[in-house]
Amino acid sequence: MNRPPPEPVHIVKERRDRALAALVERTPYIRTLGISFDRRGDELTAVLNYDDKLIGNPFLPALHGGAIASFLEVAAIMELGFHILWDEIENGRVSADELSPETLPRMPKTIDFTVDYLRSGLPRDAYARARVNRSGRRYASVHVEAWQDNRQRLFAQATGHFLMPTRG
Amino acid sequence: MTDETEDRAADKARIARQFIEAIPFSKALAMSLDEIGDGLAVISMPYSDDLVGDPSTGVIHGGAVSALMDTCGGAAVMSHPEALAGTATIDLRIDYMRPATPGQTITARAQCYHVTRSVAFIRAEAFDHDMDRAVAAATGAFTVERRAKS
Numbered sequence: 672m673n674r675p676p677p678e679p680v681h682i683v684k685e686r687r688d689r690a691l692a693a694l695v696e697r698t699p700y701i702r703t704l705g706i707s708f709d710r711r712g713d714e715l716t717a718v719l720n721y722d723d724k725l726i727g728n729p730f731l732p733a734l735h736g737g738a739i740a741s742f743l744e745v746a747a748i749m750e751l752g753f754h755i756l757w758d759e760i761e762n763g764r765v766s767a768d769e770l771s772p773e774t775l776p777r778m779p780k781t782i783d784f785t786v787d788y789l790r791s792g793l794p795r796d797a798y799a800r801a802r803v804n805r806s807g808r809r810y811a812s813v814h815v816e817a818w819q820d821n822r823q824r825l826f827a828q829a830t831g832h833f834l835m836p837t838r839g
Numbered sequence: 840m841t842d843e844t845e846d847r848a849a850d851k852a853r854i855a856r857q858f859i860e861a862i863p864f865s866k867a868l869a870m871s872l873d874e875i876g877d878g879l880a881v882i883s884m885p886y887s888d889d890l891v892g893d894p895s896t897g898v899i900h901g902g903a904v905s906a907l908m909d910t911c912g913g914a915a916v917m918s919h920p921e922a923l924a925g926t927a928t929i930d931l932r933i934d935y936m937r938p939a940t941p942g943q944t945i946t947a948r949a950q951c952y953h954v955t956r957s958v959a960f961i962r963a964e965a966f967d968h969d970m971d972r973a974v975a976a977a978t979g980a981f982t983v984e985r986r987a988k989s
Contacts, residue, residue, distance in 0.1 A: 697894055698891075698892060698893070698894075698900070699888055699889055699890070699891045699892075699894065700889065700890055700891060700892050700899075700900035700902060700903055702889075703867075703889040703890065704902075723863055724863050724864060724866070724867040725863070725864055725867075726862070726863040726864060727862055727863075727864050727865075727913075728862075728925070728927075729861060729862070729863065730925075733927070734864075735862065735863075735864035735865070735906070735909070735910075736909040736910075736913065736927070736928035736931065737864060737865075737868075737905060737906025737907065737908075737909035737910050738864050738906065740902060740905040740906060740909055740931060740933075741900070741902030741903065741905055741906050742902070744900075744901055744902040744905060745900070745902055748892075748901075772894065772895055777893070777895070778892070778893055780901075780935070780938070781901040781933075781935050782934070782935060783932065783933060783934045783935065784901065784905065784932070784933050784935075785930070785931070785932040785933075786905075786928070786930065786931050786932075787930055788927065788928045788929055788930065788931075791927060
């Protein structure tokens with residue numbers, strides 16, 4: 672039996688990293704907040720890189736609730752958007768070499784978003800991971816957890832519903 | 840209202856204004872306080888390319904609207920007669936009814952409609968230049984810092 676040889680690892684990694692970078696770079700608000708993403712296979716961790724401008728209460732100091740809400744919403748949308756793009760790239764429908772604003776999928780739109788603030792955000796980096804609990808043709812439900820020093824001690828979590836983009 | 844309580848309300852609005860205008864994140868998003876007092880706050884955020892979530896449409900990212908709602912909700916709590924300046928969000932839910940029109944300032948209006956010993960409840964709406972159709976609506980719960988019994 673003749674099986675095609677597996678793709679070299681660096682080709683696979685480069686394709687996936689390029690897909691992620693294309694999504695991140697096209698969103699100005701992600702850059703404004705200083706959010707980056709770590710990728711392990713298809714698992715994403717959003718990183719809110721600490722900056723003084725993210726502070727909401729200078730006397731404590733603590734991260735702004737709005738910055739935290741934004742961070743969690745960005746993490747949720749990227750989780751959905753990256754998986755749409757992942758499927759297209761891995762199935763060869765879109766080439767990672769030709770990613771442009773025209774070929775990138777439209778991002779899901781937020782219908783509602785509920786943030787649960789568990790403790791105040793410390794003035795240091797924060798991390799978030801999103802889990803898609805249901806993703807249908809039109810709607811998706813996503814849960815996001817965020818932590819700082821200790822993965823088991825969440826400082827915020829959120830649930831949101833999103834309208835999935837229609838692909839022409 | 841007696842002169843004394845009027846003075847105190849004005850004083851409180853002034854302290855809340857100073858507090859809100861010193862918030863680094865609100866400054867980074869160029870938010871400005873249009874109105875404050877007695878549990879009501881109006882805050883606006885000018886359109887900026889830095890806030891865009893989808894460059895193909897130029898629509899502002901939902902997260903930026905959430906940030907505005909959170910700031911405005913907190914400001915409404917701080918201006919309430921029974922709360923002190925200083926509060927933290929416990930919970931915030933936002934419904935997005937339609938995309939904000941690119942290029943237009945977004946204005947949020949929050950009302951702190953009930954305060955208990957420890958919790959303040961707010962409702963808020965955000966508009967672009969079309970004041971008849973809200974862009975987003977929010978409800979939230981915030982912590983209450985009380986003044987020490989004198």
